[in-house]
Amino acid sequence: MRIPRQTVLAAGAVLAAALIGSSSMPSATSEPSATSDVAVSVTPERLNVVGLPCFPGSLNLTMTNTGTMDRYADLTLEPTGPLQLSRTLFSSWLPAVDPDQPVSAPVEVRVPRDTAPGSYQLTAEVDRKQVTVPVTVDPLPPKGPGDNLALGEQATASSTHGNFTLCGAVDGDKDSEHWDTLTGWNDGTRAAFPDTYDVALATPATVNRVELYTLDSARYPARLNGLRDWDVQVKSAGTWQTVAQVRGNTAGHVTTTFAPTQAEAVRILCLDGNDHTYSRIVELEAYGS
Ligand SMILES: [Ca+2]
Incomplete structure (x- = not known):
């Protein structure tokens, strides 16, 4: 018997759903080719992680071509501090179709065991437009007497x-x-x-x-x-x-x-x-x- 899997997408609000019509957004570095018709979303919109080796946080990256021209797009990810990402680049061909066809990819976020709890962030960027995801590093769970010693371990x-x-x-x-x-x-x-x-x-x-x-x-x-x-x-x-x-x-x-x-x-x-x-x-x- 084969047990089917359902697609897992963390529920959460879509962050910065529209990086659209950027030609109207003034930017010192923008040029006509930087105009973005790619909508970007990252879910969930914020993430909590803990420094256990088998306990990665997971984000889902989505790009959608909302324009009328087929194109290729690069989404780059920039972490801060101790954050370690399973990928820092999500590239995809984005055909212009109606209805719009989102393209998604997961990214795992890890931190070393000795990471100080606190607030960090990662930034997703497409066409020089950025989406920032706050990442909170939580304290390690207790591993003393009575605690599950296997939790999150490798x-x-x-x-x-x-x-x-x-x-x-x-x-x-x-x-x-x-x-x-x-x-x-x-x-x-x-x-x-x-x-x-x-x-x-x-x-x-x-x-x-x-x-x-x-x-x-x-x-x-x-x-x-x-x-x-x-x-x-x-x-x-x-x-x-x-x-x-x-x-x-x-x-x-x-x-x-x-x-x-x-x-x-x-x-x-x-x-x-x-x-x-x-x-x-x-x-x-x-x-x-
Ligand atoms: Ca389980």
Whole structure:
């Protein structure tokens, strides 16, 4: 069974919807060729990010040719301070069609873990016209006793299905009804097991409990689509060891406890799914005692 994905667009007001008719806007540097018939929008109109490796902020860039001439356009992105962007250029051919045809592209925004919380911004520019997006860097979430040590930490997997995101299983959202908004990991090797999903902890920590949320929604119940068999492993002094085994699962949420173990990373070794097709994890959490 293939589970369709819906396009994810963050809801938000369209920012600076019209950079149109710029010939009427005085500019010391403008020239006739700088006249813009390209409408630019960035959604959401402001962004919050946090310095966790698997917790990027995401923006959607859109350009629309509102004029009557086919043209090519370059949208350039300029970050300030510590902001790191997955792209700084979005170029596209923009045919003049009626109705107007928007062209969109995503950009991920990250900051290093040690970034000071505060206010930053990035600027999107087309035809010398700018749209500014405020970016707030939030404090890191606590990672002490009782906190989810896996939240937002670097995930790696044996494979990831092209319709899903690697970091979806450590994004803090464990609601299977949000599966279509990429809040989960789905491996990319159909009907082939095992698959692995690892999360590297920020610093080695004692772990004695893992909470695994596999796909279990009204449309895709766990007994049909969830993870069935897996081993829980922790990496200690560079070596993976199995600390628990789960077999024949049909539940959406499984708590696994084991002897406190010093862990650098946590792994789910996926051995089978209830549809024998894919491994699906909506959220993986790790806790110490
Ligand atoms: Ca999730």
